[in-house]
Amino acid sequence: MQVCDYHLCLTVYIFTFITGFPANVLAFYTLSRKVWRKPAPIDILLLNLTISDLLFLIFLPFKMQEVVNKMEWNIDYFLCPLSGFVFYMTIYNSTFFLTAVSVERYLGVAFPIQHSLRRRPIYAVFASIFMWVFSILHLSIVYIVPYYNPSGTVPPSRNVCYEGFTEAQLEILLPVRVELCVVLFCVPFLICSFCYINFIRILSRLPNIGRRRKLRAIGLALGTLLVFALCFGPYNVSHVVGFITKKNPAWRDKALLLSTFNACLDPFIFYFTSAAVRNTLSAILRGIWGRSWCQCPRILWSSKKETPETEKNSLPKPQEVTNAL
Structure with missing residues (x-):
């Protein structure tokens, strides 16, 4: 049975949920308004990436519950393949949409x-639908395999989730995992690398773009490639190792934790890619700062009203305090 370090796994899951959920909700709100008012292909792709991350985070508490119960599944079993399907499907969905953003x-x-003459928001909509359907069809194996039990085999265990597979199940699952690694990780990663390497090469030669804007765009490209490789690479390598050794490697659960981190790292990509997200976040921070700053004169005035009568004459008048602030 898969063993997940209690403190490490629970810490990563909780941190990802606490940081990722509000950040993705903010991104979803901002991008939804932007797409509704003036849709652009990259905003549609980022909105779909946000929806994928939110689905991942909504089902993340099932993984927390599993860790708390020492990797035993003590709730209705039908939730096991369902949560696993959404969990893994959204992970691979992210690779598709990150790649689509790099192509754009x-x-x-x-x-x-x-590109400006031919770009249409409807193309991004069709591409998004295709990527959702493609990842759902591929990851449906996660939902099907736990129920696959041909006659003459021992029924799979129901006290663990997505573990304890029979020989018949592994004969299907292990080759499919390799296919997932090649089709849903390697190919998107190669496309993403090609696009961003050439993006950096072309951008560095353009003289009419400011240095600050150029460095931000190059940093975003390199950061996206780094996130892509670190978050999804080790977990997909575990597919190949498992296929060769006919069992899951001991470090597979820790590789999956890196994939989990992607849900709270994507909002950084939203921030640097979309001006609408940056403006919304800036407006929220200005509102919080302005609200707290406006309270300062009231606090000062309240403290003056509580001073003894003998000290009132030596204090400045309210108008003087306001002018000083």
Whole structure:
């Protein structure tokens, strides 16, 4: 049975949920308004990535519950394949949408005129639908395999989730995992690397873009590639190792934790990619700062009203305090 370090896994899951959920809700609100008012292909792709991350975070408490119960599944079993399906499907969905964003950014720099003439929001909608359907069909194996029990085999255990597979189940699952690694990770990663490497190469040669804006765009490209490799690479390598050794490697659960982190790292990509997200976050921070700053004169005035009568004459008048602030 898979063993997950109690404190490590629970800490990562809780941290990802606490930081990722509000950040993705904010991104979802901002991008939804932007798409409703003036849709752009990259905003549609980022909105779908946000929805995928939110689905992942909504089902993350099931993983927390599993860790708390020492990797035993003590609730209705039908929730096990369902939560596993959503959990893994959204992980691979992220690779698709991160790749689509990289393609959109590369085309905008490499072929600015042709791309601006041909870009249509409806193309991004069709691409998003295709990516959702493609990842759902591929990851449906996660939902099907736990129930696959041909005659003559021992029924799979029901006290653990997505573990304790029979030989018949492993004959299907292990090759499919390798296919997932190649199709849903390696191919998107190669496309993403090609797009961002050429994006950086072209952008560094453009003289009419400010240095600060250029560095931010290059930093975003490198950061996205780093997140892509660190969050999804080790977990997909475990698929290949498991196929060769015919069992899950001992470090597979820790590799999955890196994939979990992606849900709270994506909002940083939203912030640097979308001006609408940056403006919304700036407005919220200004509102919080302004509200707290406005309370300062009231606090000062309240403290003056509580001073003894003998000290009132030596204090400045309220108008003087307001002018000083």
